[in-house]
Amino acid sequence: MKAMVLTGPQKIGIQEVPMPVIGPNELLVKLSNCGICTLEQRLYTGAMVIHYPIIPGHEAAGEVVEVGAEVLGDFKVGTRVALDLVVRCGECYYCRTGQSNMCQNRLKPGQKVLGGFAEYRAVKATQAYVLADSLSFPEAAFSEPLSCCIRSLKKVGLRLSEDLLVVGAGPMGQMHLQIALCMGARVFVSDPDKARLALAKKMGAFLTIDPTSEDLVAILKEHTEGRGVDACVVTSAAHAALNGAFASVRKNGRVNIYTSYPDKPALPVDANTLHRNELTITGNEGRMEEDYLQSVRLLSFGKVNVKPLISRTVGFSDLEDGIKAAMTQDTYRVLLEHRA
Numbered sequence: 001m002k003a004m005v006l007t008g009p010q011k012i013g014i015q016e017v018p019m020p021v022i023g024p025n026e027l028l029v030k031l032s033n034c035g036i037c038t039l040e041q042r043l044y045t046g047a048m049v050i051h052y053p054i055i056p057g058h059e060a061a062g063e064v065v066e067v068g069a070e071v072l073g074d075f076k077v078g079t080r081v082a083l084d085l086v087v088r089c090g091e092c093y094y095c096r097t098g099q100s101n102m103c104q105n106r107l108k109p110g111q112k113v114l115g116g117f118a119e120y121r122a123v124k125a126t127q128a129y130v131l132a133d134s135l136s137f138p139e140a141a142f143s144e145p146l147s148c149c150i151r152s153l154k155k156v157g158l159r160l161s162e163d164l165l166v167v168g169a170g171p172m173g174q175m176h177l178q179i180a181l182c183m184g185a186r187v188f189v190s191d192p193d194k195a196r197l198a199l200a201k202k203m204g205a206f207l208t209i210d211p212t213s214e215d216l217v218a219i220l221k222e223h224t225e226g227r228g229v230d231a232c233v234v235t236s237a238a239h240a241a242l243n244g245a246f247a248s249v250r251k252n253g254r255v256n257i258y259t260s261y262p263d264k265p266a267l268p269v270d271a272n273t274l275h276r277n278e279l280t281i282t283g284n285e286g287r288m289e290e291d292y293l294q295s296v297r298l299l300s301f302g303k304v305n306v307k308p309l310i311s312r313t314v315g316f317s318d319l320e321d322g323i324k325a326a327m328t329q330d331t332y333r334v335l336l337e338h339r340a
Contacts, residue, residue: 022066092105138310149172155256312331313334
């Protein structure tokens, strides 16, 4: 089969690799679409290294073409699925205590990690989530990142009728917005990019704010009786985004740092403020199995609309251009399309 193989920083190309052979508890899936996430961008630039060679890609969806003899689930040839391609071992302390997103072995070379930039992928049946017939493969490729956003809003403890500030209106910010609306929140979105703010408003944001030309804190307090928002999720890696987040939450407010950073910025809050205002600060890494299932269900129910987030699709021949495009400000998500 064909696969895009990364052999070093900025060294990726089409190779012929062996077709996967499935075990008795596995499925063989013909891939249709795979998102180009920040993880793949970091692998491409060399900012992150798992091992070489590697077939990147973990936001994938496709169709089952072979079912192992001992698969217990209701899978058959032709079943349409989204795939969890960041494998959890099920054996370590974190997996056994319901914290599989912290699996100690999830990216070790012995694991069959990623692999979405190939024509086919063998997976354990537990890695496959059945799609509604109405959900397209490009939309289903958002199951993984959407599940991470679901995990994020659980970590920040979002409750019915609360005020939430989403800092950053990129793809992750737009997905946080839509999930928060499903959870009954009133959502404010902050971003300096006017086009992204316009999309957030179209997606249902109560108010959008450009923090470079408007007084973010004053506007939020105006709409919250002087308190500030109940919770804030930071999806932007800009240091200024952290400042706005901590200045915007009320006493007893919560901040979740969703994004990762290329450096190690200090938090713009002192210990005494944390003490007196009883602030809660958390982060979140990845997602767990329940989050993934909920993501697929929300997409299948039509509760989250990811179509506006598809900026471009590319094939194997122009995948490298797609990776570079995905790293620019004027795109949301670029998808690999496994074209015939």
